[in-house]
Amino acid sequence: MDPVTRLGVVGCGLMGSGIAEVAALGGLDVRIAEATHDAVEAGRRRITASLDRGVRRGRLSEERRDRALAGLSFTHDLSDLADRQFVVEAVAENRDIKTDVLCTLDKAVEDPAAILATNTSSIPVVDLAVVTERPAQVVGMHFFNPVPVQRLVEVIPALTTSQETVRRTRDFAGQLGKQVIQAPDRSGFVVNALLVPYLLSAVRMVESGGALPDDIDQGMELGCAHPMGPLRLLDLIGLDTAQAVAESMYEEFKEPLYAPPALLRRMVAAGHLGRKTGRGFYSYHA
Numbered sequence: 001m002d003p004v005t006r007l008g009v010v011g012c013g014l015m016g017s018g019i020a021e022v023a024a025l026g027g028l029d030v031r032i033a034e035a036t037h038d039a040v041e042a043g044r045r046r047i048t049a050s051l052d053r054g055v056r057r058g059r060l061s062e063e064r065r066d067r068a069l070a071g072l073s074f075t076h077d078l079s080d081l082a083d084r085q086f087v088v089e090a091v092a093e094n095r096d097i098k099t100d101v102l103c104t105l106d107k108a109v110e111d112p113a114a115i116l117a118t119n120t121s122s123i124p125v126v127d128l129a130v131v132t133e134r135p136a137q138v139v140g141m142h143f144f145n146p147v148p149v150q151r152l153v154e155v156i157p158a159l160t161t162s163q164e165t166v167r168r169t170r171d172f173a174g175q176l177g178k179q180v181i182q183a184p185d186r187s188g189f190v191v192n193a194l195l196v197p198y199l200l201s202a203v204r205m206v207e208s209g210g211a212l213p214d215d216i217d218q219g220m221e222l223g224c225a226h227p228m229g230p231l232r233l234l235d236l237i238g239l240d241t242a243q244a245v246a247e248s249m250y251e252e253f254k255e256p257l258y259a260p261p262a263l264l265r266r267m268v269a270a271g272h273l274g275r276k277t278g279r280g281f282y283s284y285h286a
């Protein structure tokens with residue numbers, strides 16, 4: 001099978017914009033679908049800012065940035081993804097929204113052999129595959145934040161995914177310069193199944209008054225050489241996303257360590273979602 005040249009990305013938040021950026025830098029024609037004009041503009045700004053930063057830091061030439069930007073197009077309409085060979089959905093971590101997007105994409109994308117990949121962090125891939133008429137071509141493709149930096153992609157075959165789809169998805173991840181691990185279709189896959197209980201334990205430590213956020217983070221950064229401690233990482237991931245992931249995992253296993261602590265829920269309710277809203281466990285206002 002030829003390499004993918006026409007990619008669709010649905011959702012241009014943190015993950016979708018990162019996926020689109022990496023693909024455009026790889027020379028692909030990338031069409032991004034977002035629901036609203038404001039979301040399109042925010043996504044465009046995020047990608048442009050990230051590419052500009054690459055130029056400022058000398059990682060990227062201006063020509064390469066401009067070529068990547070020229071390879072990106074935006075739409076509000078999923079039917080504009082009709083000619084795509086491969087589509088990655090990266091909308092909010094919400095089962096109803098993802099189901100809706102997969103159903104619509106399935107009808108919109110003309111080539112029945114085209115692959116629909118979901119960047120879900122925790123929702124069982126099979127649940128999303130069976131809402132389409134092409135469950136053999138639906139697969140999990142889980143990227144990590146920030147996508148331009150993190151080398152890993154988890155490829156998650158559902159019970160319904162064909163071997164050919166797995167092979168093409170692995171090849172596509174390689175085309176983007178990513179390293180693949182294959183993960184089981186159980187909520188949390190490999191990485192979040194290990195990471196989320198650790199992050200939630202840090203929240204419980206703050207909640208119980210056991211330690212201050214900065215001490216917890218410094219502990220893991222200086223003591224274990226993690227690039228960022230668990231609370232800084234939660235602020236990067238987004239507390240709403242972390243809560244949604246924890247809820248899916250708790251729903252599947254009823255494991256108390258996966259249950260979102262009350263403090264996390266209260267912070268999400270208050271809109272303290274981390275870096276993206278300027279406030280989480282830390283404040284990001286200039």
Ligand code: 3HC
Pocket residue numbers: 050053057120121143144145146148149150192195227228233236237241245
């Ligand atoms: N695009 C490209 N490069 C970037 C980048 C971006 N958006 N953000 C950071 N970088 C790179 C650059 O090379 C940058 O160097 P530069 O300063 O020369 O531009 C370098 O990272 C350092 O960046 P910062 O100066 O911003 O410094 P930080 O030390 O804060 O690094 C980090 C940021 C890369 C995020 C690093 O702290 C890190 O790796 N943290 C851990 C992230 C992690 O664990 N991610 C996984 C989250 S789990 C997940 O995504 C799964 C989901 O399902 C929940």
